[in-house]
Amino acid sequence: MTNIISNIWELYGIKENPFSTLPILVIGGTITVESFVGRSDDILKMRRIIGSKGGSRIFVYGDVGVGKTSFVNVVRHSALENGLFTPFKEIAVQEDWDTNDLILNTLSAIFGTLKLLKEKPISNATFEKLESLFEIGKISRSGGISIAGFGGEYAKEQKTDTLLTTNLHTFFQEIITEINDKTKKETVIHYNNLEVLPEKKIRYIFENLRDFFQTTGVHFIFVGNLMVFSTVQSIPRFASNLSDIFHLETLGLEEVEEVIRKRFNTLRISSDYNIIFPYADDCLSILYDLMEGNIRNILNSLSTAVLEITTERPIILDRNKLARTLKSVLEKKFLHNLTDRPKEVLKEMVKHKEITNKALSDKLKIPRSNLSSYIKDLESKGCVYLRRKNGKDKFWSTSSNIKWSLLEEAPQQTLSIFRNPT
Ligand SMILES: Nc1ncnc2c1ncn2[C@@H]1O[C@H](COP(=O)(O)OP(=O)(O)OP(=O)(O)O)[C@@H](O)[C@H]1O
Numbered sequence: 001m002t003n004i005i006s007n008i009w010e011l012y013g014i015k016e017n018p019f020s021t022l023p024i025l026v027i028g029g030t031i032t033v034e035s036f037v038g039r040s041d042d043i044l045k046m047r048r049i050i051g052s053k054g055g056s057r058i059f060v061y062g063d064v065g066v067g068k069t070s071f072v073n074v075v076r077h078s079a080l081e082n083g084l085f086t087p088f089k090e091i092a093v094q095e096d097w098d099t100n101d102l103i104l105n106t107l108s109a110i111f112g113t114l115k116l117l118k119e120k121p122i123s124n125a126t127f128e129k130l131e132s133l134f135e136i137g138k139i140s141r142s143g144g145i146s147i148a149g150f151g152g153e154y155a156k157e158q159k160t161d162t163l164l165t166t167n168l169h170t171f172f173q174e175i176i177t178e179i180n181d182k183t184k185k186e187t188v189i190h191y192n193n194l195e196v197l198p199e200k201k202i203r204y205i206f207e208n209l210r211d212f213f214q215t216t217g218v219h220f221i222f223v224g225n226l227m228v229f230s231t232v233q234s235i236p237r238f239a240s241n242l243s244d245i246f247h248l249e250t251l252g253l254e255e256v257e258e259v260i261r262k263r264f265n266t267l268r269i270s271s272d273y274n275i276i277f278p279y280a281d282d283c284l285s286i287l288y289d290l291m292e293g294n295i296r297n298i299l300n301s302l303s304t305a306v307l308e309i310t311t312e313r314p315i316i317l318d319r320n321k322l323a324r325t326l327k328s329v330l331e332k333k334f335l336h337n338l339t340d341r342p343k344e345v346l347k348e349m350v351k352h353k354e355i356t357n358k359a360l361s362d363k364l365k366i367p368r369s370n371l372s373s374y375i376k377d378l379e380s381k382g383c384v385y386l387r388r389k390n391g392k393d394k395f396w397s398t399s400s401n402i403k404w405s406l407l408e409e410a411p412q413q414t415l416s417i418f419r420n421p422t
C-alpha cells in the first residue's frame with residue numbers, strides 16, 4: 001500500500017474511472033449520451049410516443065442496473081434537442097412521499113431546470129409564483145397557493161396540512177399549459193426508482209393521482225425494477241392507464257464491449273498517448289457470463305479489480321488475476337464476518353439467478369423461520385436482495401459481489417497432447 005493519493009487511471013492513459021456505474025445524464029456528465037449503446041428500437045419507439053401530442057404514461061422496468069435510468073435520460077436528451085421541455089434531473093422518488101410530495105417535487109424539478117434556462121418558456125409571473133413556492137423568505141404574491149418558504153428542495157417537516165392536492169394540480173396544469181404554448185411541444189417528466197416506495201404507497205399514490213397523471217401535454221415516464229412491475233400489475237387502475245410498457249433486457253456482450261471502448265476513447269488523456277486496457281480479452285466475457293450480462297455489475301467488477309490491484313504501474317488482468325483479486329475483495333469486505341450458516345445459505349443462493357425461501361429451505365433442510373432470519377441478516381449486510389415477487393412467492397438473488405465467489409482460475413496447463421481440442 002502506498003499512501004500517495006494519485007489518480008491511477010492516468011497509468012492507463014485516461015482521465016478518470018471508465019467503469020463508473022453512474023447513469024448517463026440528460027445534460028453534462030463526463031460520460032455523455034454519445035457513449036450510450038444499443039436499444040435503438042426502444043429509443044425510436046419511445047421517441048415516437050413522446051413526439052405525439054396529448055401526453056402519455058410510460059412504464060419502464062427491468063432488473064437492477066440494466067440501464068433503465070440511462071435509457072430514459074438518453075431519450076429525454078433527444079427530446080430536449082427537439083424542443084420539448086423536461087427537467088434535466090430525473091425525479092428520485094422517496095420512500096416517505098405522499099401525493100402532495102410527488103406533485104411538489106415535480107414542481108420543484110421543473111423550477112430547478114427553469115432557473116438554469118436563460119430563456120424560460122414561461123412568464124415572469126408564473127416563474128415568480130414557483131419561486132415563492134420554493135425559495136426561503138419569499139411570500140407568494142399572487143394568492144392561489146400560499147405555501148411560501150419551503151426552501152430549495154421541498155422538505156417534509158415543513159409540510160402544512162393546508163396544502164391541497166387540487167391546488168397543486170391546478171398550478172401544475174397552468175405551468176404546463178404555459179410551457180407547452182411557448183415551446184409548441186410537450187413536456188416529459190421522469191420519475192425514477194419507484195421501487196423505493198412500499199407497495200401500499202404505490203397503490204395509494206396512483207389511485208389518488210390518477211387525474212394528475214392524465215394532465216394533457218405531459219408524458220410521464222415511470223421507472224422501476226422487477227419488483228415494481230409485480231406491484232403495478234396488481235393495481236389495475238394504474239396498469240390500465242399506461243400508454244406503453246418497456247421491458248429492458250441486458251445488453252449483448254458486444255454491446256458491453258462497445259460501451260467500454262467508447263468510454264476509454266472519451267476519457268483518453270490525449271490522442272498523443274496510448275490507452276492501455278487493464279484486462280485481457282477473456283476477462284470481459286467471463287464477467288459477462290458471470291453477471292448474466294448485467295452492465296452495472298460488469299463495470300463494477302472491473303472497477304473494483306483494477307482499483308484493488310493497481311499501485312504504481314498499469315496491470316493487465318488475466319483470468320487468474322481477476323479471480324484472485326475479486327475473491328480476495330469479497331472475503332475482506334463481505335464474507336469475513338459471516339457465521340457458517342448464513343455462509344452456507346449464500347453458497348447455495350449464488351448458484352441460482354433467483355430462488356424462493358421455500359426452495360432454499362427444502363434444499364438446505366433449514367426450517368423456513370430460521371432461513372428467513374438468515375436472509376434478513378444477509379439483506380441488511382448487502383449480500384442479497386429481493387429481486388421480484390409473484391403472488392406470495394419472494395424471489396431472492398445474491399448481490400453481484402457475492403457472484404465473484406464463482407470465478408475460477410484457469411486449470412493448470414497440461415501437455416497439449418492431453419488437452420481436448422477446442
Ligand atoms: N445502453 C447503454 N450504453 C452505455 N452505457 C450504459 C447503457 N446502459 C447502461 N449503461 C451504464 O451502465 C450503468 C448502469 O446503468 P443505469 O444506472 O442506467 O441502470 P439502472 O437500470 O437505472 O440501475 P438501477 O436499477 O440501479 O436504477 C451506468 O454506468 C450506465 O452509464
Ligand SMILES: [Mg+2]
Nearest residue numbers: 023068069070
Ligand atoms: Mg436507475
